[in-house]
Amino acid sequence: MTAAAKLKTWYWIHKWSSLVCTLFLLVICLTGLPLVFHEEIEHWLDDGKPYATVPEGAAPADLDLIVDKARAMYPKEVIDFVFMDDEEPQVLVGMAPSYDADPDLAHYIKFDAHTGELLKDGRTVSQDKLTFMGMMLALHVDWFTGLPGELFLGLMALLFVVAIVSGVVLYGPFMKKLPFGTVRAERSRRLKWLDLHNLLGIVTLVWAGVVGVTGVINELATPLFGLWQATEVAQIIAPYKDDKPPAMPSSVQGAADAAGKAVPGRTVISMNFPGNRFATPHHYMVWTRGSTPLTSHLFTPVLIDAGTGEVTTIAHPPWYLTALELSRPLHFGDYGGMPLKILWTLLDLLTIVVLASGLYLWVARRRANDARIAAMARSPVAALEAGAPS
């Protein structure tokens, strides 16, 4: 291919990958703005009871006690998970009408981690989706449609990555004769915005690339997790295939303690209950995390036999789950304090300008072409002298 033909091909790739994804990406960037601050906003909107004041180093409440309280509140329901926050003294107990019920009917109850006192009886997932933050999340992730929406927006994010790569290829020839940072503001509005599109695009390149790629990976969470369950987890539970799941699972606190002992130096963060789709019918799946900045994002699951209360095995999540776990902080920007969140917001705003200017350039270019064609129709010779439409 000649250089000109190559350039045309890359231009075509850039134009179409951007055009298809831009409107979705604009929604994703806009809804991403409040989502960066979801912790702060949720904290601010929280209407639950405040945490008990306890002396430094106070012992946490027994998990069995907390889970029994939750069971007593909804005796006909099942326990999905227990989540022990290490940022705040809270224990969340997730419940659902049954293990194969519509995930929208799930809900959680918040307890004080020290006293075991009930702090808040939370909304169901479907009610949560109608709150402001719930809507922001749905528009960001799946448009209220679950897996199909996740895969579709994942595809849009992939097109965004293609647009970034092709945009970088085009940046070279466009900037060959111009010093970095040139914005030709006087000649025409289109030229000014072309230069700004190139400038802001190249400046945000690595950030947008990382957030784009990790966005694709996050949208693949459901199939990636399913793949792991169908491979490593399926092997672990193969010996149980003739057993009946325990009627009443073993002690919750016992399972958490056993898991903590099995992986010294790691902290138990949450546990999925036997029967829940993230556990197995026979096991608690206890998630532990490391203590360094990096390993605090990497989870090691420990499977606890819910009949005996003993450790069955420490699982070794494959590389694609590690990639998924690292894709969360790198996408959310929640791993470097408030200044990082503010930087995330500014880079997001710059990306919105890149998207909007790209859309404007496409419209303006079409308009310019239409005008040239109209001029040609009026006076073919003059138009030819002025140059044919590109």
Add this chain to the structure above:
Amino acid sequence: MSARAPFLKVWGVPGLLGLLTAFGLLAALLGTGVWHGLSWLSLSIPILVAARYWIAPRK
């Protein structure tokens, strides 16, 4: 003029800003304390560069 000069002229600043961004993203992920500070600093630079040329363009 050598063949390298135009390449650096086009890609020098974008390459540097890209490296700063990558460093900033990883520093906060791998470290705490001073690494968070370095992360904030290095991620601010591309934003400041964008603002500088947007507000006062090079003609």
